[in-house]
Amino acid sequence: MRRSFSEQAACIEDLKQLARRRMPKFAYEYLVNGCNSNCAVTGNRQALDALHLHPRYLTDGPATSLQCELMGQTYAAPFGVAPVGLSGLIWPGASASLADAAKLANIPFVLSSLASISIEQAAELAQENFWFQFYPPTVDEISTDLMQRAWNSGCRHLVVTIDVPTAGYRPADIRNGLAVPPKISAGNIWQSLCRPAWSLATLRHGIPQFANMQPYIPADANLENVAHYIRNTLKKVVDLNTLTTIRKQWNGKLIVKGILTAEDAKRAISAGADGLIISNHGGRQLDAAVPSLQALKSIRNSISPDTALMVDGGVESGVDIARYLACGANMVFAGRAFMYGVAGLGNAGANHAADLLRRELQQVMEQLRCPAIADLPRFLT
Numbered sequence: 001m002r003r004s005f006s007e008q009a010a011c012i013e014d015l016k017q018l019a020r021r022r023m024p025k026f027a028y029e030y031l032v033n034g035c036n037s038n039c040a041v042t043g044n045r046q047a048l049d050a051l052h053l054h055p056r057y058l059t060d061g062p063a064t065s066l067q068c069e070l071m072g073q074t075y076a077a078p079f080g081v082a083p084v085g086l087s088g089l090i091w092p093g094a095s096a097s098l099a100d101a102a103k104l105a106n107i108p109f110v111l112s113s114l115a116s117i118s119i120e121q122a123a124e125l126a127q128e129n130f131w132f133q134f135y136p137p138t139v140d141e142i143s144t145d146l147m148q149r150a151w152n153s154g155c156r157h158l159v160v161t162i163d164v165p166t167a168g169y170r171p172a173d174i175r176n177g178l179a180v181p182p183k184i185s186a187g188n189i190w191q192s193l194c195r196p197a198w199s200l201a202t203l204r205h206g207i208p209q210f211a212n213m214q215p216y217i218p219a220d221a222n223l224e225n226v227a228h229y230i231r232n233t234l235k236k237v238v239d240l241n242t243l244t245t246i247r248k249q250w251n252g253k254l255i256v257k258g259i260l261t262a263e264d265a266k267r268a269i270s271a272g273a274d275g276l277i278i279s280n281h282g283g284r285q286l287d288a289a290v291p292s293l294q295a296l297k298s299i300r301n302s303i304s305p306d307t308a309l310m311v312d313g314g315v316e317s318g319v320d321i322a323r324y325l326a327c328g329a330n331m332v333f334a335g336r337a338f339m340y341g342v343a344g345l346g347n348a349g350a351n352h353a354a355d356l357l358r359r360e361l362q363q364v365m366e367q368l369r370c371p372a373i374a375d376l377p378r379f380l381t
Helices: 012-022 024-031 039-049 096-104 119-129 142-150 171-176 188-194 196-205 211-216 223-233 242-250 261-270 291-302 318-326 334-345 348-366 374-378
Strands: 069-070 073-075 079-081 109-111 131-135 157-161 253-259 277-278 308-312 331-335
Touching: 012 157, 012 334, 024 171, 024 188, 024 242, 069 157, 069 211, 069 318, 073 308, 079 096, 079 109, 096 109, 096 119, 096 334, 109 119, 119 131, 119 331, 131 142, 131 171, 142 211, 142 242, 157 242, 188 196, 211 223, 242 253, 253 261, 261 277, 261 348, 277 291, 291 308, 318 331, 318 348, 318 374, 331 334, 331 348, 348 374
Parallel strands: 079 331, 109 131, 131 157, 157 253, 253 277, 277 308, 308 331
Antiparallel strands: 069 073
């Protein structure tokens, strides 16, 4: 008799272990590692584990609701799917599975500019829950066209990522040959052969492509030409002038991702941002970065409560989501947790990851006797 998903994976950590057994080593290490010595990855985990919540047992406890109102839209839960670049390398077809799962769960789905499905396909799957993460290209015409494509597809939430002024230094990826273009070594081939489910899925879906950039790459470009094009096109540093220009061009909700200081938060708001995502890029850019939780607490106290404040970094459970919400977040994003679901259990694993996070968050709130997510800050002390 086949075991249920809950029996195979009762928590995100179980999904992570399943994913590790099904993915080639180079793909798994790309997913789990950060930059340099992984201090920022560890810091996110330690900061979350150090935060405690205080239940109120001897009080009236109305029914708990996870419903979330954010920037004019109602979601079923206060968490969403964070953008993950090269998702097709981690697990073929992952972005499509996650977009479909987000629509089913009624939570936001943020498509990476470097995902292996296009804006148009993601919008068709996620529909009104589709957000687009935007790395502004150096070519203004491409930048304008990407935003226009997103808008025409029905996207109304543009997520401008500002925390990649330079490429992160990631030793594991260097050792594994995960450069642009990737180096296909004998070791990587052997690792792939040892993971037949991943290899067969790759054969079905084909070699992962930068789907959103395909219309702008010369048709006769070889792998080296494509690599050179991507390296030189997606490298624009997002400063205040760039952000102001994007605000003038984009008619929907503008969200700025990668904020870690109150000063940058205020600058982004002054440039017209509707929302902020507090993030240290999952520990993948600056190893000495402040943990997202620590940054969230200081920034929430520095800006208007009317500004939508979101966060990501190290989310591995519904408990982590509750911790972030208690510190003032309006929405919490998870990237790796959802990827573990797809890699560990296939397409349906995306739905299972969302179910796990929702059930865990529901249990935490009921245990605290907290009726609504807006009330969670009361349970810090």
